[in-house]
Structures are given as structure tokens and as C-alpha cells.
Amino acid sequence: MRAVEPQVHLIARPELDYDEVAAYLQDVGGESWLERVDRGDLDDAQNLAEFAGRICYRSWKPGLNPNVTKVRTDQDVYLKNILASAHGSVLEHVSFTFVLHNVSRVVTHELVRHRAGVAVSQESLxxxxxxxxxxxxxxxxxxxxxxxxxxxxxxxxxxxxxxxxxxxxxxxxxxxxxxxxxxxxxxxxxxAPEGLATGLVWTANVRTLRHVIENRTAPGAEEEIRLLFGKIGELMVKEAPSLFGDYTVEDGAWVPGWRKV
Structure with a gap:
């Protein structure tokens, strides 16, 4: 018998093709948006979420859509408004892939209940x-x-x-x-016991991640899965602070500022 600890490895994140983004924006007159986000380190995950949101209203800049006379130019403010207005469909474009290592089949049996916006490849015994x-x-x-x-x-x-x-x-x-x-x-x-530690690749979009982090760190959740999704929550706050920064952690429970996005 070998004692182990559940581990989380974030192995893949969104990557935008900015040349293609620029080609599209030039065609619709939205080049100023790319100029605005192309300052310092590019955050592809948050840029993709913002891009998807702006295409819905053609809100690259005021006037492109005659109904839009002003736009939010601060990405953090823009994305928090997405969360606050429950415009969660744009978050489904943004996915992250994890290796969940040394997690029990207790955990994996519960994870399969979350199917929307998820892909799973599990070690086969x-x-x-x-x-x-x-x-x-x-x-x-x-x-x-x-x-x-x-x-x-x-x-x-x-x-x-x-x-x-x-x-x-x-x-x-x-x-x-x-x-x-x-x-x-x-x-x-x-x-083999159900507590046997195994491994899987688990991919989820941001909308799903927000739901599962809240759901599986709640006080009534199973203790191992609470530990696991607490670790995932910590990773996501670092990866996409504008999309996960509204959470507060209370006795291990991740409580979002905006629910059911």
C-alpha cells in the first residue's frame, strides 16, 4: 500500500491566433480593441472571453453598432459585468485541461455527474x-x-x-x-477498493468550472473532492483573476460573488 496525496496539474489553456483575430477586426472596424488588449502580457483566456462577449453586441468601440454609444475599456470591469449580468455563454469558449493525479474512484464517480462542458480521459483498469x-x-x-x-x-x-x-x-x-x-x-x-487512487485528464470550460468549484467545495461535499477543487480554485484565480476573482473562501467553501452565470 502506498499513501498518496491528490494532485492537480494544469496542462493546457486557451491560445488565441492574434493574426486571425486582427484580420477579423480589420474587416469589421474593431482594430482598436486589439490595440487596447495588446499591452504587456497577453492573457488569452480572458481575451477570448472578452472577444466572445463583444462580438455579441459588436461593441469593439462606440458607433460600430449604432445602439452602442459607449463601451467599457477596462477588461476587468468588462468581465465582471459579464459575470454580474449572467452572460455565461461566452465563458464556454474558454477551456482549461487538468491532470487529476492520485484521486480516488470516489472522486471520479462524483465527477461524472458534471457532464456539460467537460471532457474526460481516465486511466483504465x-x-x-x-x-x-x-x-x-x-x-x-x-x-x-x-x-x-x-x-x-x-x-x-x-x-x-x-x-x-x-x-x-x-x-x-x-x-x-x-x-x-x-x-x-x-x-x-x-x-480493488473504490478508494484506489487513479488518474485522469479533465477538461472543462470556465462556466462549468465556476459551477463545479462552488458545488464541490461546499460544506456538504465529499472531503477529498473538496480538497481537489479547492486546489483547482486556487489555480484558476491565478490563471484568470477577472473570471474567478469574485470568490470568497469560507472554511474551505468557495462562494462566488455571482452565482449561476
Missing amino acids: RFVRLDDIPFWFPEWAQKDQELMDRATGLMQQIEEFQHWMADHFGLDEEGVPFHEKKEKTSFMRRF
Whole structure:
């Protein structure tokens, strides 16, 4: 048995093609918007959200749409107005991809309830044979010595049974076809605990992220998933402060300034 901690790695974020953005803006007379955002470090995630919002009203500058006589020129103010007015559809264009590492199948079973705006690729125990049982213990459990002794003993028994089955089925013998390994490995996973740590790639758009961060850090949420999405919330505040800076954290619960965007 191997004790682990849930980890989050942000591996992909939006990237704009500014040449194509410029070509479009030149065609519609909105070049001044790109000149305004092209100062210092470009924030592609927030620029994409703003771009999507402005195309809805043709609000690149006053007068392009005769109904628009003034525009917000500060991106932070503009995006906060998007949140406040619940114009959340423009946030769906902005997606981030994470590796969720050493998370239990307790977590992954709950994550599948969030399907809108999400893509998932999870480690398959039909193909990946277990040779140990990585497992996360919360702090309160680690302080209970009798519980830990019994739990680690049980995990060691499960590991030993996994090794016994692999030997019994001869999976490491030369010439065993892969389809047979897959069949037996699929059977063997049935004896793995739901708390087994695994990994997945998880992609979500900003609208979904805002909902899931709030939902899965709430006081009534499962403790491991609360820990995980607290970490994701911290990452997102750094990545896109104008889109996630309205949250306040109260005893681990991430409470948004604007809900149901």
C-alpha cells in the first residue's frame, strides 16, 4: 500500500491566433480593441472571453453598432459585468485541461455527474494491471492509529491477492496474448477498493468550472473532492483573476460573488 496525496496539474489553456483575430477586426472596424488588449502580457483566456462577449453586441468601440454609444475599456470591469449580468455563454469558449493525479474512484464517480462542458480521459483498469494500491487518507484518519493499522493491513492483503492472481493466471509468462491479459486484468480490478487512487485528464470550460468549484467545495461535499477543487480554485484565480476573482473562501467553501452565470 502506498499513501498518496491528490494532485492537480494544469496542462493546457486557451491560445488565441492574434493574426486571425486582427484580420477579423480589420474587416469589421474593431482594430482598436486589439490595440487596447495588446499591452504587456497577453492573457488569452480572458481575451477570448472578452472577444466572445463583444462580438455579441459588436461593441469593439462606440458607433460600430449604432445602439452602442459607449463601451467599457477596462477588461476587468468588462468581465465582471459579464459575470454580474449572467452572460455565461461566452465563458464556454474558454477551456482549461487538468491532470487529476492520485484521486480516488470516489472522486471520479462524483465527477461524472458534471457532464456539460467537460471532457474526460481516465486511466483504465481494464488495461492497467494493479501492482500496488495507492490510497489517500484524510488527516483525521491518519490520527487514528488503530484505524490506520487495520486499513493498511487490509490494503496489503488486497495487494497480495492482486499479485497472487497475476501469478495464478500466468500473465507475465512469455507468449500470453494481450486480449487474455486484458480479460484477466478486468476481472482482477473487481477486487480493488473504490478508494484506489487513479488518474485522469479533465477538461472543462470556465462556466462549468465556476459551477463545479462552488458545488464541490461546499460544506456538504465529499472531503477529498473538496480538497481537489479547492486546489483547482486556487489555480484558476491565478490563471484568470477577472473570471474567478469574485470568490470568497469560507472554511474551505468557495462562494462566488455571482452565482449561476
